[in-house]
Amino acid sequence: MRVLVIGSGAREHALVLAASHDPAVTALACAPGNAGTAAISEQLPVDATDPAAVTALAREWRADLVVIGPEAPLVNGVADAVRAAGIACFGPSAAAARIEGSKAFAKEVMRAAGVPTAHSEVVDNPAHIDAALDRFGPIWVVKDDGLAAGKGVVVTDDLAKARAYAVTLLDGGHRVVLESYLDGPEASLFCLVDGTTVRPLLPAQDFKRVGDGDTGPNTGGMGAYAPLPWAPDGLVDDIVARIVQPTVDELANRGTPFTGLLYAGLALTADGPHVVEFNCRFGDPETQAVLALLESPLATLLHATATGKLAEQPPLQWAPGAAVTVVLAAEGYPGRPRVDDVITGADAPGVLHAGTRRAEDGSVRSSGGRVLSVVGTGEDLEAARTNAYQLLRSVHLPGGHHRTDIALAAARGEVTVPGGDQAQAAANG
Structure with missing residues (x-):
């Protein structure tokens, strides 16, 4: 092939x-x-x-x-x-990819499919923004309706900041989506979909904020880990049954069947999983962690998905243990990144390239904001974390920065789903 x-x-x-x-x-x-x-x-x-x-x-x-x-x-x-x-x-297809390309369209599909998600409103006129904002809060979630490379959302308890971002979007000709805030840890579930059949991969969690402790502005993602040791039993099956399969069925009923990778970004609330957003492709940086553990032949799986034969594939096989991805970003990211710096140590196994190029002198140089993803695996999250950060210490990018707390809370057993037994019952259906 x-x-x-x-x-x-x-x-x-x-x-x-x-x-x-x-x-x-x-x-x-x-x-x-x-x-x-x-x-x-x-x-x-x-x-x-x-x-x-x-x-x-x-x-x-x-x-x-x-x-x-x-x-x-x-x-x-x-x-x-x-x-x-x-x-x-x-x-x-472009029609099915609207599940990510338009958040308003995604909300419409979810409403029709009965998929749990945050309450939302679409605002396309600056004159209506103040009244709409008054219907939300005390934490405001303001999103760009279109594609924004993972950086098109502001989550804040500051009404003035929420309004300023919404006005900036509207002034730029972008529709605004306001959402109610969903409490609980977030999770990413990737599913192979061939139009009808759904095969979930391992669940993961990513880290969008640029700084430790989830501080600073949103980025395209500063790290991720898989699987989720804190997840309730039956979580993946529940997400597929109540969220992914109904969405796939609704898209098919509309004459726009989804074929490819459907990525459900979720908040695990006390009332069970709710969709934060859908994406129409593998997520970055979660993919780097999830695929590090996949033992089934990937190209064979993707070809079966593309040709409508996913149901014929055997159950997916996974390596035991965990994987942690840490992103090394350029100085200035997520604003304007500094580029063309020489990177050393980037050719080591476990170092995946993003914003890089090979110069004429043979050196590897930075060419974007998120420059490298460093992946560590181990028997558990703590071991995977140790291996990822140890590998990262052998890589040098002038002015580069990274988070030091990727998967730390999960490794310490500090991540919990709100609601306790209630959430467990919801996950078990």
């Missing part, structure tokens, strides 16, 4: 690395890729958001399977174009 992965981040490096271990894979390419993917796959230039360009590349390279990593190409219809050319493609 000739596999072409589209994208250039650490998620794509993780996908390429996992695919390289699949015996069915005979050739592997990444477009446009980065300095890390270049070590294990062909690198091919392409505008990842251009349906015609990606399709032409897939034809020229004779791909048997195209795997689309980022959300923007999916929302732009790249998967539609590739499939129209007769090439198997892992990733939803």
